[in-house]
Amino acid sequence: MERPEHELIRQSWRAVSRSPLEHGTVLFARLFDLEPGLLPLFQYNCRQFSSPEDCLSSPEFLDHIRKVMLVIDAAVTNVEDLSSLEEYLASLGRKHRAVGVKLSSFSTVGESLLYMLEKCLGPAFTPATRAAWSQLYGAVVEAMSRGWGGE
Numbered sequence: 001m002e003r004p005e006h007e008l009i010r011q012s013w014r015a016v017s018r019s020p021l022e023h024g025t026v027l028f029a030r031l032f033d034l035e036p037g038l039l040p041l042f043q044y045n046c047r048q049f050s051s052p053e054d055c056l057s058s059p060e061f062l063d064h065i066r067k068v069m070l071v072i073d074a075a076v077t078n079v080e081d082l083s084s085l086e087e088y089l090a091s092l093g094r095k096h097r098a099v100g101v102k103l104s105s106f107s108t109v110g111e112s113l114l115y116m117l118e119k120c121l122g123p124a125f126t127p128a129t130r131a132a133w134s135q136l137y138g139a140v141v142e143a144m145s146r147g148w149g150g151e
């Protein structure tokens, strides 16, 4: 069902998705500020990053940023009915549990997402737009949480 909040989501995402890497970097820089303990979970070729800056400039991590932005893009495209993404999101949840991510860290990701949207949209990030994003992100995390088996 088309609802006004879906239009708010689509409109606001248009501005962000023009430069996904730039905005995704804002999101993850904020995430590492809020929860520095997440940094060691990102390891490529068994190499740990020495600082958030080191991580945020590595090609493998930039690929992860692109992947995250693509998942959000898919959620925006399917905002009216996320059921087609349910299985994918549950398996994505399982993968994240396997690499040591706690479900609770996805709340910090949500805060960082709202922070990035606010930075990108400025005054256009109205309370209604914020509420619409909180709802969509909540639905994505709920679907991913099935991969944690109800933890």
Ligand code: HEM
Residues within 6 Å of the ligand: 038, 041, 042, 043, 060, 061, 063, 064, 067, 068, 069, 071, 072, 092, 095, 096, 099, 101, 105, 106, 109
């Ligand atoms: C707590 C924050 C997060 C951590 C610590 C984390 C960590 C990881 C790690 C270590 C990998 C495997 C290496 C890689 O592909 O780069 C990965 C894969 C991935 N992550 Fe994340 N991630 C986080 C949040 C997210 C979010 C919010 C999304 C999307 C909504 C996401 C989407 C993906 C995707 C699509 C993959 C690739 C899965 C595949 O190979 O099939 N991640 N993540």
